[in-house]
Amino acid sequence: MFQFHVALDGDDSSPGSLERPFRTLDRARIAAREADGDVVVQVRAGTHALTRPFELTERDSGRGRVIYQAYGYGTPEQEEVVISGGRPITQWRTRDGVWVADVHDLDTRQLYVDGRRAARACIAGLPGAVEASTTGYVTDSAEPRGWRSPADVEFVFRGVYPWTEGRCGVAEVSGDGGSTVVTMARPAFGWAVELYNSTWDGQTSSGPGLPTSIENDPSFLREPGTFVLDRSRGELLYLPRPEEDPARTRVVAPVLETLVKAVGVRNVTFRGLMFADATWLRPNRGFVHYHGANFYEGGGIETAVFGEGASVTFPVTSVTIPACVIFEDTTGVEIENCRFTRLGASGLGVAGGTGFAVLGCDFDTLSASAVTVSGGEGVSIEDNLVGRAGLEYSGSPGIAVTGTRGCLVANNEIRDVPHCGIVAGPGEGTRILRNLTVDTMRVLADGGGVYMSGAQGDSADNGALVAGNVIKDTRTPYNFGLYTDYGASWVIVEGNVVMRADNTSVLQVAPPLENVVYRGNFWDADPLGHDDPPSGVVYEGNVTVKDTRELEAATGDIQAKAGLLRRRGLPL
Structure with a gap:
């Protein structure tokens, strides 16, 4: 060797x-x-700082x-060992209590202060009496005319649909007297107007509506520990916490968007490394989110009708948030006991290939998902700890796999994520086994600790198995702790535990479930539709225990086997 x-x-x-x-x-x-x-x-x-991707x-x-x-x-x-795409920020000066650094053409969406993720400065929404149009907004407040760099300001639209959170930039602010016009940047705002249209319970909604928050102008610097990047002047501004000192505090701005990219490699292993400090700049041009880690940038929309008087528009095609560490069409690659942190997109992205293994890794402080897998055969995602993901793109699941064959997602622990814990799209032979999810669905709705959609095979021999998972505390209203959705088929859901969810599960969905078996699961409330399962669902031997202590006692063996193996000193 x-x-x-x-x-x-x-x-x-x-x-x-x-x-x-x-x-x-x-x-x-x-x-x-x-x-x-x-x-x-x-x-x-x-810290091995990269000037270009490895x-x-x-x-x-x-x-x-x-x-x-x-x-x-x-x-x-x-x-x-830290593999970093960041740049230390020094040479601070102070202006009215705010640290200011000349960063020239630096472009980033994140900032880390002594390893802590600093939030972008924001306000709660557009002030005044506001009217929306297809080009932007008109308000009777003069406050937006005081924004120092309007073209750097970004509107956030949380919950246009219960599962969406979009972002669009401002083009310009104008007006005088009692009227202020905020013109939004295109084409992103035009895409938002095109995409976000729905009818529900007799109410029709058109366009993104009013912003739920607005980010990134110096006038928003009111909360210690927040920052603004003023690109128009090449300045980075940071409002420090009381204990911070520019002479001692380490401030890092991520610069690279990709840390590692491997295409077509065979038999490569990464062990014990930390991948940190990368950004993703595409949302500066707008992020018209639809569902999960996908967003819209044109290409047309379609309308889904859910019974009389209920419909929603959705993209014909969409784009997936990229990862900062990327593997494409590889064979026999192993990522073992590594950490992915302080990353401005998803952590690890795998596309195609065979025999990829992600073992014993930690994922935290991520703007999007921890692991995304698209295509490929024989992918194993085992014994990984995921926490504080989706910090900027709230639809991002902790772990997402789609289009795979023989994928194993086992003994992972996922905590504190804004939407789904584990997502499996259409595939073949996916096994989701003995995972623990806690505090999922913290921000957006219509998802679950474990979520599956679409065909999971074409027979009992190559279908999916969801077994031995423990799903606790799915937080927002309108969620299903264990959720087979949107035409899921050829799935066995067996021996799982669900507690403290808005709904434990649901059997009546559209398109309907086909060849789905719910057997021997434990929960603290009956799933929706359990008393009259549809023809495509077998519902047998499931146990509802409403008392929390009794449920904990009845499922002790299942719970003991779920979650991280390394916590128990067990080998993979």
Whole structure:
């Protein structure tokens, strides 16, 4: 086995030995190409700041397995290694209690202060008496005319549909006297007007409506710990907390959008590394969210009708939020005991390929999802901890898989997410086993701790199995803790526990469920439709225990096996 070393005080002209390490991962990658056999790249402690994405291609597969790992991996001496796309912000000056830094052409949507995610400064909504139009808004308040950089201001539209949260920028603010005109940036606002149209309970809604909050102008800096990026003047502004000092506080702005991109590689492993400090700039041009991690940028809409007087428009095509660490069409890749944090999109994205494994990783402080998988065969997502995801794009599920064959999502723990914990779209042979979800659906509605939609196979032999999962505390109204939705078919839902949900589950959906079995589940309330299951559903042997203590006692064995294996010192 060949070993190469990378250290912050190294030199790329060195041989890459422990005594004379390389300086960069790129140099180690080139060395690994030339090795005849297995290779371990040992990365020494510190923040390895990237100036461009670390890219792997088929040529980087090597003649054996190539492992990139933290030095001392798996021992008490394992070093902390951060692969960062961030830029430290220094040279602060103070203006009326606000820290100000000249950042010139820096563009970012996030800021981290001593590792803490700072929120963008915001106000609750558009002030005054407001009227909406297809081009923007008119208000009798003069306050928007005081916005210092209107083109940097972003409107947030939470709950246009119960499962959506869109974002659109301002183009300009004008007016005089008692009238202020806020013209919204296009084409995003035009897409929002086109997409968001519904009829429900006799009420018709057209367009995004009024913003629920407005972000990113210096006049909004009222809450300590918030920031604004004024692109018009090339200034970053931060209102500090009382204990913070510009001479001691470390402030990092993520700059890169992609940290790692691997296409077509084989037999590559990443171990014990932290991937941090990346952004995603596409929403600066508008983020017209529809559902989950998908958004609309044109292409036409269709109308779904749900009985008489109820309809909603939806996109013909949509785009998925990207990830900051990307693997496409790979074979035999392993991501083990890594951490994904402070990322402005999704954490890890997998598309196509075979034999991909995500094992024992931590995902936290993410603007979107933790793991998204599109296509591929034999993907395993096991023993991962997901928390504080979807911080900027609230429709993002913790873990999402679609179009896969033989995907395993097992023994993961997902906490504190704004929408679904685990989502499985159409696929074949998906197994969702022994996961624990707690505090899901904290912001948006119409989802669950575990959510499935569409065909999951075409027979009992290749359908999906959802078993042994424990789903607690799905928070918002209009949710279903364990949710088979929108034409789900060939699914066995067996031996799960659901408690403290708005609804435990639902059997009557549109399009209807087909070849779905609910068997031996435990919950604290009967699912909707349990007393008259539709023809496509078998409902048998399920137990409703309304008393929380009794339910906990009755399901102790199931609960003991759900969630992280590593918490119990068990191997995968």
